Amino acid sequence: MAAVTETIRTVQGLEADKYLHGFVTDIEQEFAPKGLDESTVRFISEKKGEPEWMLAWRLDAFERWQAMEEPDWAKVHYPKIDYQDLYYYAAPKKKPQLNSLDEVDPDLLATYAKLGIPLREQAVLAGVINSPRVAVDAVFDSVSVATTFKAELAKAGVIFMPISEALKEHPELVRKYLGSVVPVSDNYFACLNSAVFSDGSFVYVPPGVRCPMELSTYFRINAQSTGQFERTLIIADRGSYVSYLEGCTAPMRDENQLHAAVVELVVLEDAQIKYSTVQNWYPGDAEGRGGIYNFVTKRADCREARAKVSWTQVETGSAVTWKYPSCILRGDESQGEFYSIAVTNGRQQADTGTKMIHLGKNTRSRIISKGISAGKSSNTYRGLVSSHAKAKGARNFTQCDSLLIGKECGAHTVPYVEAKNAHSVFEHEATTTRLSDDQLFYCRSRGLSAEESVALLVNGFVRDVLQELPMEFAVEAQKLVAVSLEGSVG
Amino acid sequence: MSAPFRIDLRDVSTFPTRRDEAWRWSDFRRVVSSPAAPAPEIAAPEPGGPFAAIEASETAFANGRLPDGDATAYLTLDGGVHRLRFVTQADASGWQAGVRILVPDGASVVLLETYESSGGAYVANAALTFHLEDGASLERIVLMDEPADAVSVSTATVELKPGARFAQTVVATGARLQRHETHLEHPGQGVEVRMDGLYLLDGSRHADLTTVLTHTGGGETRQMCKGVVTGQARAVFQGKIEVRPGADGTDARMRHDALLLSDRAEVDAKPELEIYADDVQCAHGNTVGALDDEALFYIRSRGVPEVEAKILLTQAFVGEVVDRIGFEPAREIVGPWVAQRLEALV
Numbered sequence: 001m002a003a004v005t006e007t008i009r010t011v012q013g014l015e016a017d018k019y020l021h022g023f024v025t026d027i028e029q030e031f032a033p034k035g036l037d038e039s040t041v042r043f044i045s046e047k048k049g050e051p052e053w054m055l056a057w058r059l060d061a062f063e064r065w066q067a068m069e070e071p072d073w074a075k076v077h078y079p080k081i082d083y084q085d086l087y088y089y090a091a092p093k094k095k096p097q098l099n100s101l102d103e104v105d106p107d108l109l110a111t112y113a114k115l116g117i118p119l120r121e122q123a124v125l126a127g128v129i130n131s132p133r134v135a136v137d138a139v140f141d142s143v144s145v146a147t148t149f150k151a152e153l154a155k156a157g158v159i160f161m162p163i164s165e166a167l168k169e170h171p172e173l174v175r176k177y178l179g180s181v182v183p184v185s186d187n188y189f190a191c192l193n194s195a196v197f198s199d200g201s202f203v204y205v206p207p208g209v210r211c212p213m214e215l216s217t218y219f220r221i222n223a224q225s226t227g228q229f230e231r232t233l234i235i236a237d238r239g240s241y242v243s244y245l246e247g248c249t250a251p252m253r254d255e256n257q258l259h260a261a262v263v264e265l266v267v268l269e270d271a272q273i274k275y276s277t278v279q280n281w282y283p284g285d286a287e288g289r290g291g292i293y294n295f296v297t298k299r300a301d302c303r304e305a306r307a308k309v310s311w312t313q314v315e316t317g318s319a320v321t322w323k324y325p326s327c328i329l330r331g332d333e334s335q336g337e338f339y340s341i342a343v344t345n346g347r348q349q350a351d352t353g354t355k356m357i358h359l360g361k362n363t364r365s366r367i368i369s370k371g372i373s374a375g376k377s378s379n380t381y382r383g384l385v386s387s388h389a390k391a392k393g394a395r396n397f398t399q400c401d402s403l404l405i406g407k408e409c410g411a412h413t414v415p416y417v418e419a420k421n422a423h424s425v426f427e428h429e430a431t432t433t434r435l436s437d438d439q440l441f442y443c444r445s446r447g448l449s450a451e452e453s454v455a456l457l458v459n460g461f462v463r464d465v466l467q468e469l470p471m472e473f474a475v476e477a478q479k480l481v482a483v484s485l486e487g488s489v490g
Numbered sequence: 491m492s493a494p495f496r497i498d499l500r501d502v503s504t505f506p507t508r509r510d511e512a513w514r515w516s517d518f519r520r521v522v523s524s525p526a527a528p529a530p531e532i533a534a535p536e537p538g539g540p541f542a543a544i545e546a547s548e549t550a551f552a553n554g555r556l557p558d559g560d561a562t563a564y565l566t567l568d569g570g571v572h573r574l575r576f577v578t579q580a581d582a583s584g585w586q587a588g589v590r591i592l593v594p595d596g597a598s599v600v601l602l603e604t605y606e607s608s609g610g611a612y613v614a615n616a617a618l619t620f621h622l623e624d625g626a627s628l629e630r631i632v633l634m635d636e637p638a639d640a641v642s643v644s645t646a647t648v649e650l651k652p653g654a655r656f657a658q659t660v661v662a663t664g665a666r667l668q669r670h671e672t673h674l675e676h677p678g679q680g681v682e683v684r685m686d687g688l689y690l691l692d693g694s695r696h697a698d699l700t701t702v703l704t705h706t707g708g709g710e711t712r713q714m715c716k717g718v719v720t721g722q723a724r725a726v727f728q729g730k731i732e733v734r735p736g737a738d739g740t741d742a743r744m745r746h747d748a749l750l751l752s753d754r755a756e757v758d759a760k761p762e763l764e765i766y767a768d769d770v771q772c773a774h775g776n777t778v779g780a781l782d783d784e785a786l787f788y789i790r791s792r793g794v795p796e797v798e799a800k801i802l803l804t805q806a807f808v809g810e811v812v813d814r815i816g817f818e819p820a821r822e823i824v825g826p827w828v829a830q831r832l833e834a835l836v
Binding site for chain 1: 511735748750751752753754755756757758759760761762763764765766767768769770771772773774775776777778779780
């Protein structure tokens with residue numbers, strides 16, 4: 001009950017269309033010239049001091065991207081993006097080496113403080129001794145400026161560093177796995193990302209190692225009209241385990257900002273990756289102006305037997321969200337899970353879901369998706385569950401529930417099921433309803449206000465998914481859901 | 491996807507491909523790559539067909555033509571039972587035909603629609619429109635029984651006035667490509683809709699049951715689709731329920747359950763909900779799986795041979811759809827008709 005009370009207090013403390021995380025930190029930045037052509041790609045690669053093969057890889061991606069067309073099948077509408085009107089690289093002007101927090105700009109630390117990120121992680125960033133064990137790879141715009149806990153992770157053999165650094169220190173690993181899950185020309189936005197990705201996280205967990213702490217990255221889109229092209233690559237070698245948290249906030253803006261990230265997860269025999277996301281980027285104002293475009297490609301490849309991937313996402317932000325964290329269940333008996341809460345309010349649009357592609361024998365997957373639409377928003381679950389002829393014994397359970405709050409919002413469910421052998425069992429259930437009057441009346445009759453009642457019922461609705469979040473995120477996520485729905489009642 | 495694709499067999503550019511979302515699993519242009527030659531004129535068939543035992547008036551198309559040579563029938567059905575037959579005797583040629591049916595105020599009609607043939611690799615394209623006036627009621631029972639190398643598309647649009655009742659049961663046995671598509675606009679205002687389907691496929695047959703239901707007012711919709719697929723056959727179910735702004739009070743339920751009996755068979759399903767009103771209750775369920783081993787084991791332990799046990803279970807599985815047919819004489823014909831095909835399948 002304490003958490004709910006807190007949720008309500010937070011809601012009350014806010015005014016309509018007031019985005020808690022809308023502020024700009026003025027740190028000098030270094031930009032690549034506006035626009036995108038081959039020289040931009042070369043500029044980025046050179047800035048990061050990349051090896052020759054990496055540049056060739058980027059240029060190849062750029063060439064392919066030019067031949068591709070922007071897809072339009074999602075149930076989202078947004079003004080056409082002018083790719084020549086964006087900056088593709090922005091790095092804080094800083095000393096080249098940043099190994100200790102002392103070197104981090106105090107403004108930057110203040111930024112994290114303002115984000116209202118869990119105190120424990122702020123403490124980590126601030127370098128407090130004996131602070132909780134959460135390793136943060138902070139991505140401030142495009143360059144990872146500080147990676148904490150590197151030493152402790154190194155002791156366990158875990159590699160956790162910006163991908164640009166990994167390219168220098170572990171080129172063989174990056175080269176082996178980069179683009180092996182999401183091929184260069186997989187889709188329009190992934191291809192663009194391959195050409196111009198700025199930075200991101202690289203994680204390698206060696207065989208048999210259970211990562212001693214949860215790894216966490218805070219993405220932050222800061223410079224005006226800067227595309228943010230993150231590239232994350234996580235490899236869990238045989239029998240290892242890692243839990244990765246990704247949380248996002250962005251400052252208030254008038255111009256739409258494009259975010260086209262690619263996340264690749266490679267899971268080998270008996271390994272497990274748990275990937276959790278809380279996304280609350282700026283959704284735009286009450287008229288839907290200025291929000292973030294979040295067009296992300298996330299995919300996990302369970303390459304060997306008994307590999308397991310679990311995606312958990314809480315999507316409350318962005319003007320347009322377009323993402324489908326997927327699992328390729330290649331290894332026999334591998335498992336994929338997808339737990340999602342997508343909240344849209346105002347004029348937000350979300351088209352999100354997952355793909356579970358069963359290729360190996362006795363593979364299992366589970367999809368729990370909870371969509372909440374309020375205001376004039378549109379919320380779509382789109383998913384694919386497929387089994388190959390050889391995927392004997394494949395098993396899927398899908399449940400997607402939508403909750404509608406208000407007369408002008410939309411909730412859509414578009415599941416695709418493709419079963420290609422007689423030994424797989426696929427079940428799918430979906431419901432769409434509004435908040436039950438009976439339940440609201442009951443809550444009101446027990447003395448709760450309308451807002452309190454809604455917060456209580458919504459928290460109940462999404463509980464199945466919240467339970468899957470790591471502790472660090474669960475409380476924050478619960479608050480986020482409530483804050484996102486603020487102003488939608490009555 | 492809310493308006494149906496208008497295929498004109500004379501014009502290849504109107505042929506949908508799998509790049510068209512509504513046809514992603516039934517690539518028409520892959521199986522029909524050039525304009526179809528017109529099917530020959532044949533004599534009008536003897537009255538009857540699968541529902542011959544039921545006393546009814548009849549409209550029969552022979553290779554897409556009515557006895558007077560027309561390709562479009564305008565029917566006003568003000569009561570009773572009517573047979574609508576599409577009879578094909580053609581090979582490597584095609585026909586297209588249209589039917590417009592009006593059911594006037596308060597009339598109650600049963601339509602027995604059959605696709606019959608003795609031909610081979612033909613292409614058939616039927617377009618139907620139904621218009622039900624205030625308080626009218628129509629039960630449409632469709633049997634699609636066509637050769638394995640035929641291509642057949644039947645597209646219907648349904649308009650309903652207040653108080654109308656529309657019930658549909660489609661039984662498809664597939665063809666090289668067989669598609670039955672229904673577009674229905676549900677205005678609420680006391681309208682009741684039931685849309686059921688059943689497919690029984692073997693060999694390398696392909697059947698596609700597609701429905702698009704648009705609620706512009708509240709009201710009730712019930713949809714149940716079941717199917718059994720074996721061999722290398724492929725079944726497609728695409729069901730969409732759209733609830734437009736203001737269609738409050740909509741209560742729509744959709745179910746699709748498929749039984750896969752062979753490792754080379756395939757079922758593709760897309761049960762879709764698109765909802766723009768908040769005072770609604772919408773649900774869909776979708777399952778694909780094999781026969782329950784435990785149930786099979788139980789029946790066998792009672793001394794029933796395996797094949798019979800399988801037939802028993804599949805019959806029970808599809809029986810639900812047949813049982814929902816309201817017009818008893820038709821139900822009594824469809825039941826054994828389905829049972830006979832199931833035995834061949836299992």
